[in-house]
Amino acid sequence: MNNDAIGVFDSGVGGLTAVSELNKILPNENIIYFGDTARIPYGSRSRETVLKYANEDIAFLKKHKIKMIIAACGTVSSVIGTNVLVDDMPFTGVLLPAAQAACSNTKNGRIGVIGTPATIRSGSFAKAIKTIRPGTVVVGNPCPLFVHLVENGYTDRDNKITKMVAAEYLAPMKAEGVDTLILGCTHYPIIKDIIADYMGEDVTLISSGKEAAKYAEICLVEKNLLTDRTENGHNTFYVSDSTELFEENAKNFLGTKINGEIFSSNL
Amino acid sequence: MNNDAIGVFDSGVGGLTAVSELNKILPNENIIYFGDTARIPYGSRSRETVLKYANEDIAFLKKHKIKMIIAACGTVSSVIGTNVLVDDMPFTGVLLPAAQAACSNTKNGRIGVIGTPATIRSGSFAKAIKTIRPGTVVVGNPCPLFVHLVENGYTDRDNKITKMVAAEYLAPMKAEGVDTLILGCTHYPIIKDIIADYMGEDVTLISSGKEAAKYAEICLVEKNLLTDRTENGHNTFYVSDSTELFEENAKNFLGTKINGEIFSSNL
Numbered sequence: 001m002n003n004d005a006i007g008v009f010d011s012g013v014g015g016l017t018a019v020s021e022l023n024k025i026l027p028n029e030n031i032i033y034f035g036d037t038a039r040i041p042y043g044s045r046s047r048e049t050v051l052k053y054a055n056e057d058i059a060f061l062k063k064h065k066i067k068m069i070i071a072a073c074g075t076v077s078s079v080i081g082t083n084v085l086v087d088d089m090p091f092t093g094v095l096l097p098a099a100q101a102a103c104s105n106t107k108n109g110r111i112g113v114i115g116t117p118a119t120i121r122s123g124s125f126a127k128a129i130k131t132i133r134p135g136t137v138v139v140g141n142p143c144p145l146f147v148h149l150v151e152n153g154y155t156d157r158d159n160k161i162t163k164m165v166a167a168e169y170l171a172p173m174k175a176e177g178v179d180t181l182i183l184g185c186t187h188y189p190i191i192k193d194i195i196a197d198y199m200g201e202d203v204t205l206i207s208s209g210k211e212a213a214k215y216a217e218i219c220l221v222e223k224n225l226l227t228d229r230t231e232n233g234h235n236t237f238y239v240s241d242s243t244e245l246f247e248e249n250a251k252n253f254l255g256t257k258i259n260g261e262i263f264s265s266n267l
Numbered sequence: 268m269n270n271d272a273i274g275v276f277d278s279g280v281g282g283l284t285a286v287s288e289l290n291k292i293l294p295n296e297n298i299i300y301f302g303d304t305a306r307i308p309y310g311s312r313s314r315e316t317v318l319k320y321a322n323e324d325i326a327f328l329k330k331h332k333i334k335m336i337i338a339a340c341g342t343v344s345s346v347i348g349t350n351v352l353v354d355d356m357p358f359t360g361v362l363l364p365a366a367q368a369a370c371s372n373t374k375n376g377r378i379g380v381i382g383t384p385a386t387i388r389s390g391s392f393a394k395a396i397k398t399i400r401p402g403t404v405v406v407g408n409p410c411p412l413f414v415h416l417v418e419n420g421y422t423d424r425d426n427k428i429t430k431m432v433a434a435e436y437l438a439p440m441k442a443e444g445v446d447t448l449i450l451g452c453t454h455y456p457i458i459k460d461i462i463a464d465y466m467g468e469d470v471t472l473i474s475s476g477k478e479a480a481k482y483a484e485i486c487l488v489e490k491n492l493l494t495d496r497t498e499n500g501h502n503t504f505y506v507s508d509s510t511e512l513f514e515e516n517a518k519n520f521l522g523t524k525i526n527g528e529i530f531s532s533n534l
Contacts, residue, residue: 038316039306044418046509049305145428148415151311161412161431168428242313 001228005030005236006216007061007069011053012040012151013246013253014186015072017209018094019235020254025217026226030233031260032064036267037249038240041147042075043116043185050079050118056267058085060238067225068092070216072209074185078119082128090219094208097215098182099128102206103136106180110137112173112203114195115184117142125184139176143169143185150187153252157193166191170198182206190253235260240267268495272297272503273483274328274336278320279307279418280513280520281453282339284476285361286502287521292484293493297500298527299331303534304516305507308414309342310383310452317346317385323534325352327505334492335359337483339476341452345386349395357486361475364482365449366395368473370403373447377404379440379470382451384409392451406443410436410452417454420519424460433458437465449473457520502527507534 006022008015012035019031034057036042042050054076061069068090071077077093084091102111113125120142129138145165149155154162173181181199183189186209196205220226227233235258239246243262250258273289275282279302286298301324303309309317321343328336335357338344344360351358369378380392387409396405412432416422421429440448448466450456453476463472487493494500502525506513510529517525 038312044512045305046512049508144419145412145415145421148412152411154412161428161435164428164431241316245311245313 002067002225003227003229004065004067005032007032007064007066008072009034009036009057009061009069010073010186011036011042011075013249015209016250016253017186017189017207018070018072018213021210021213022216023235023259025213028227028229028231028233031235032061032066033235033237034060035237035239035246037246040151041116042073043118043147044144045118047079047118047122050075054080054085060265060267068216068220070212072186072212074208075116075118078115078122078124078184081122081124090223090225092212092215092219094186094212095124095128097211098184098206098208099125099132101211102180102182103129103133105204105206106136108177108179109135110139110176110178112176112178112181113138113140113184114143114169114173114181114188116147117144119184125182137176139173139178141169141172146191147185147187150190150253151249155190155252157197159194162191162194166194166198170195174199178203180204180206182208184208237262238265240265269334269492270494270496271332271334272299274299274331274333275339276301276303276324276328277340277453278303278309278342280516282476283517283520284453284456284474285337285339285480288477288480289483290502290526292480295494295496295498295500298502299328299333300502300504301327302504302506302513304513307418308383309340310385310414311411312385314346314385314389317342321347321352327532327534335483335487337479339453339479341475342383342385345382345389345391345451348389348391357490357492359479359482359486361453361479362391362395364478365451365473365475366392366399368478369447369449370396370400372471372473373403375444375446376402377406377443377445379443379445379448380405380407380451381410381436381440381448381455382407383414384411386451392449404443406440406445408436408439413458414452414454417457417520418516422457422519424464426461429458429461433461433465437462441466445470447471447473449475451475504529505532507532
């Protein structure tokens with residue numbers, strides 16, 4: 001048993017999809033979250049810059065008492081691929097949990113992946129899927145505007161602009177007849193209704209943040225690292241830009257006020 | 268006379284609108300440009316973070332032999348307002364030159380300003396315009412997606428998505444009957460045709476980067492700092508993320524290959 005917190009990081013509010021799932025399945029755990037809001041977005045940057053930022057985010061989390069790290073960021077997870085950035089505690093990105101969930105789900109062996117330009121350019125999702133289930137057809141498409149639409153509140157199911165952008169990005173997935181679509185960026189679940197409306201009800205959407213949270217639970221159980229706390233745990237959020245902007249974005253993102261204290265902190 | 272370079276900085280490719288104008292009106296001058304591509308965009312960040320980044324950008328430029336600094340970034344210029352970040356050489360942002368040009372141009376005393384959220388939130392353009400020409404009606408509207416549309420190449424005059432976004436952002440300007448519209452972010456001239464098509468031919472667009480370049484020429488003449496070089500000057504570009512991504516974005520932005528050497532440099 002271990003009462004230290006689970007460390008989670010992302011470039012912005014996207015990783016909150018993983019936090020929500022952790023709060024649901026592991027309500028007694030403490031979470032320490034770092035959102036690199038002063039340097040978002042990661043998905044349009046080079047591999048080298050993404051790696052540098054990820055290592056700095058991890059160094060920040062390690063200043064706190066944590067027992068595991070989740071890179072709740074599709075871009076970081078894809079850029080590192082199956083490498084591990086941490087060797088002294090359990091670590092996961094969203095790549096393998098999401099790839100595994102998609103492979104379990106698909107019936108016709110055709111999986112779509114949407115993510116940031118850096119995620120799609122890395123080819124990591126396709127590689128992971130083909131390792132887990134050889135012969136699968138993988139269709140990837142970068143969606144450079146989705147993060148900005150989400151961060152700027154263009155998230156209503158009826159939003160005309162987001163619907164038009166989604167139709168453009170998702171057309172290749174539909175044309176290829178995928179039955180499973182990985183939301184390879186943790187920002188995308190917030191517009192999942194728009195994505196689902198376009199793709200149709202026969203296509204299953206896989207939330208990469210949610211799958212990473214489920215995988216983290218298994219890790220902690222296996223390594224006997226769950227808390228023995230019986231009351232609810234606390235979320236603590238650190239961001240590299242202002243707490244007010246984060247609080248506002250998080251509220252748009254989650255649809256409710258963020259649950260936990262927020263601090264601003266330089267890396 | 269002084270043969271040092273003119274230093275120009277922006278968060279990304281936007282400031283190249285100022286460089287193009289400088290190359291045109293001062294062809295013998297050398298330019299040293301810094302684009303903070305590892306941390307773009309500035310316009311969605313807090314005032315404190317924008318100021319921190321701007322000071323770091325200036326410190327970088329000052330490591331080179333320069334005789335003047337142009338903050339070719341609407342967000343930085345607005346956040347500092349009429350303050351000056353440099354006291355040992357001439358300095359200008361885009362705020363006052365663009366405000367002055369708009370005030371000279373307007374006939375009906377109604378000026379529109381579009382910019383990033385940080386620019387509009389600062390209120391600096393409205394304040395500068397009302398100082399120069401009291402009684403002017405100023406209508407401001409933030410355009411959070413424009414920078415991302417431009418940086419991701421959604422720039423064709425017929426691009427449906429950019430046209431739809433533009434219509435949403437510009438509707439209040441049209442409704443208020445402005446006859447002059449300040450493009451308060453140096454990224455916006457690249458979609459000026461889309462903006463002009465929506466606003467109509469009776470509305471004059473003011474490019475803030477271009478106005479800053481024109482003002483810089485006056486500064487250099489006044490202070491006797493023009494070069495006495497008779498051959499063409501050189502542009503040298505430094506960026507905080509990869510040179511390849513910058514080269515690609517700059518090509519989309521300018522419509523031609525960038526004119527000068529590009530180096531990657533950590534701040």
